[in-house]
Amino acid sequence: MEQGDAERPGAEQWLPERHTLSALRSAAADCRGCELWRDARHIVFSQGKASAAMMLVGEQPGDREDPEGEPFVGPAGELLNRALVEAHIDRGRVYLTNAVKHFRHHASGKRRIHDKPAVVHIEACHPWLEAELQVVDPAVVVCLGATAARAVLGRPLSIGRSRGQRFDGPPTSPDAEVFVTTHPSAVLRLRGKDGFEEAFDSFVQDLQVAAQASAGASAAHESRSG
Numbered sequence: 001m002e003q004g005d006a007e008r009p010g011a012e013q014w015l016p017e018r019h020t021l022s023a024l025r026s027a028a029a030d031c032r033g034c035e036l037w038r039d040a041r042h043i044v045f046s047q048g049k050a051s052a053a054m055m056l057v058g059e060q061p062g063d064r065e066d067p068e069g070e071p072f073v074g075p076a077g078e079l080l081n082r083a084l085v086e087a088h089i090d091r092g093r094v095y096l097t098n099a100v101k102h103f104r105h106h107a108s109g110k111r112r113i114h115d116k117p118a119v120v121h122i123e124a125c126h127p128w129l130e131a132e133l134q135v136v137d138p139a140v141v142v143c144l145g146a147t148a149a150r151a152v153l154g155r156p157l158s159i160g161r162s163r164g165q166r167f168d169g170p171p172t173s174p175d176a177e178v179f180v181t182t183h184p185s186a187v188l189r190l191r192g193k194d195g196f197e198e199a200f201d202s203f204v205q206d207l208q209v210a211a212q213a214s215a216g217a218s219a220a221h222e223s224r225s226g
């Protein structure tokens with residue numbers, strides 16, 4: 001088996017019969033759909049309610065998220081929080097998840113170094129994301145980085161060329177509008193360097209565009225509901 005290959009056939013067989021967020025969260029804790037569960041401390045499933053109009057999809061949990069079991073609680077999460085505030089998005093009303101639910105990493109002494117998930121991990125974990133999209137059925141999905149975009153849209157694309165565009169929702173959430181932006185950790189890597197402020201502002205602008213689409217979709221939904 002080549003390095004990066006998942007050793008298991010995917011998460012499908014661990015999905016519960018009833019798709020509710022609590023049933024999915026509880027079933028995912030037992031998932032052995034690829035080998036990433038073995039070296040992780042916790043699964044990091046998601047944060048947020050099924051009623052959320054906006055879903056943010058990241059790559060995978062990091063070194064801080066893994067022991068805490070919550071998404072976006074480390075330094076990239078702090079940067080995301082700042083950007084959400086500037087974009088006037090209430091994190092409490094957003095559904096936050098990742099394309100891959102366990103932390104892929106390797107050891108370097110006592111440190112655990114992040115490894116990007118391979119395509120095989122994105123595919124193995126996809127049944128969870130698909131089920132979340134089905135349950136939440138968000139008006140807007142924001143893909144944070146290339147891994148998330150690949151997981152949601154099912155194909156590789158360039159973040160630089162895709163920012164600012166609207167994509168059709170995936171089959172499980174066909175009415176959703178999908179936007180693509182950078183991952184907050186990519187902005188974080190520029191901290192203290194030239195280009196940080198510009199990268200942060202662009203990230204906020206991308207979130208604002210998604211927030212406007214989400215507000216428009218909510219207004220349309222309310223007017224249809226009378």
Ligand code: SF4
Pocket residue numbers: 010011028031032033034035036037043100101102121124125126128
């Ligand atoms: S990364 Fe996804 S598919 Fe792999 S074990 Fe974890 S939950 Fe299952």
